[in-house]
Amino acid sequence: MAIKSKSRLGYIDWMRGLACVLMFQTHCYDSWLGGAARETSFLKWSQLGGTLPAPLFLFLAGVSIALVTGKMREKGIAAGQIARKTIRRGGEIFALGLLFRVQEFLMGQPWAPWSDLLRVDILNTIGISLMLMGLLCWVATTRATSIAGSAAAAVAIAMLTPPLWTTWRPRWLPWPLESYINGVHTFNAPQPWLFPIFPWVAFAFAGLATGFVLFSDWGRSKVTLTVALLGAFGAALYRFALWLDALPVHIYASYDFWHTSPLFFLARVGVLLVILLLVYAWCQWGAGEWKFSPIIQLGQTSLLVYWVHIEFVYGRLSILKKQAQSIPMATLGLAIIFVAMVLLSLAKTRYLDRGVEWARGIAGTLRRRGAGGATEISR
Numbered sequence: 001m002a003i004k005s006k007s008r009l010g011y012i013d014w015m016r017g018l019a020c021v022l023m024f025q026t027h028c029y030d031s032w033l034g035g036a037a038r039e040t041s042f043l044k045w046s047q048l049g050g051t052l053p054a055p056l057f058l059f060l061a062g063v064s065i066a067l068v069t070g071k072m073r074e075k076g077i078a079a080g081q082i083a084r085k086t087i088r089r090g091g092e093i094f095a096l097g098l099l100f101r102v103q104e105f106l107m108g109q110p111w112a113p114w115s116d117l118l119r120v121d122i123l124n125t126i127g128i129s130l131m132l133m134g135l136l137c138w139v140a141t142t143r144a145t146s147i148a149g150s151a152a153a154a155v156a157i158a159m160l161t162p163p164l165w166t167t168w169r170p171r172w173l174p175w176p177l178e179s180y181i182n183g184v185h186t187f188n189a190p191q192p193w194l195f196p197i198f199p200w201v202a203f204a205f206a207g208l209a210t211g212f213v214l215f216s217d218w219g220r221s222k223v224t225l226t227v228a229l230l231g232a233f234g235a236a237l238y239r240f241a242l243w244l245d246a247l248p249v250h251i252y253a254s255y256d257f258w259h260t261s262p263l264f265f266l267a268r269v270g271v272l273l274v275i276l277l278l279v280y281a282w283c284q285w286g287a288g289e290w291k292f293s294p295i296i297q298l299g300q301t302s303l304l305v306y307w308v309h310i311e312f313v314y315g316r317l318s319i320l321k322k323q324a325q326s327i328p329m330a331t332l333g334l335a336i337i338f339v340a341m342v343l344l345s346l347a348k349t350r351y352l353d354r355g356v357e358w359a360r361g362i363a364g365t366l367r368r369r370g371a372g373g374a375t376e377i378s379r
Contacts, residue, residue, distance in 0.1 A: 010296055011283040012063060015276065017299030019056035023306065024337055026050030027313045032330040034323040042327055052271075054122055057302065058200060059207035059272050061126055062150070065133050066211025070143070079141045086134030093303075094127025100307060107316050115186045118176040123306075125195040128180070129204035136208070143212055150209035154269075157202035158262040164198050165190045166254040192259045199265055206269045210276070227280045234273025241266035294342045301345040309341055 140149040183194035282288040
């Protein structure tokens, strides 16, 4: 059965689904490979692929907010109302992130420390990103100012990251609050495996700027050209960032290219824009949207499959014994996780979501009939 993904911008869903697949393989091989398999280049390449899902999810959150904001602006909805809707959604995602940490803490007993409840994870950061993007769209009410403001916010966050991780560390804050700035958690130094505001929220603002370009009047009338130009800009941005990094002059007292450098951020944004172009081309002229696409399906329910797969890969319910598998056995487990998550996604979109829509329709009909009866009585 074909998925009508054109109305949902199938290439955006495909890109989000790609992030899910990359996340699955990273988590599965990291959790399950054991012995000599953990020393192979195979695992190293797997973990390299694992550097993409978080930037992709944040970047696409920005693209989605640009789409929703643009549509609401076209309907004449006030900037304050648009901002409140985005901020409220961000608060919901942030609360889900806290709930996820509670679940992981309870499922991890008796080994999980209480500090895990306050760990800054990707859902927390996505929620904060949505709230901050809502505030920006409240202030920047035109498409031009939204693009400029989003790009400026992304660059500012990236440039503030190195000192906030080193010389400007807000040590006066309690560690749970400082961790949202630089990911220090309970350790004496920021941890690169966490997802603090600096630098991660910068990817969301980069996506917001990209989204406002994509969904501008010009962008919607010349989609292929717009995506091609964004991809070319991304390739140039990547090369420019590496060229600047090769120069002997550095402006920061402490320099860590792979974790805090603004140039590394620019290079990764360049990679994301190139991926956007490649995915668009695959969906437009390749097999990306032929009939049923499991990748698009995953992209439509990325939050659900993220939440569920973690417990079956890292948690108490892991389907394989952790750090004890060969590459073929871990690959089989990955295939099982992929199929299971696609089936779960289908169950949500085809049955749960339709059931909710049906119930809302019935409730609306009953309300209208009730209002009509009340009118007749009042007459």
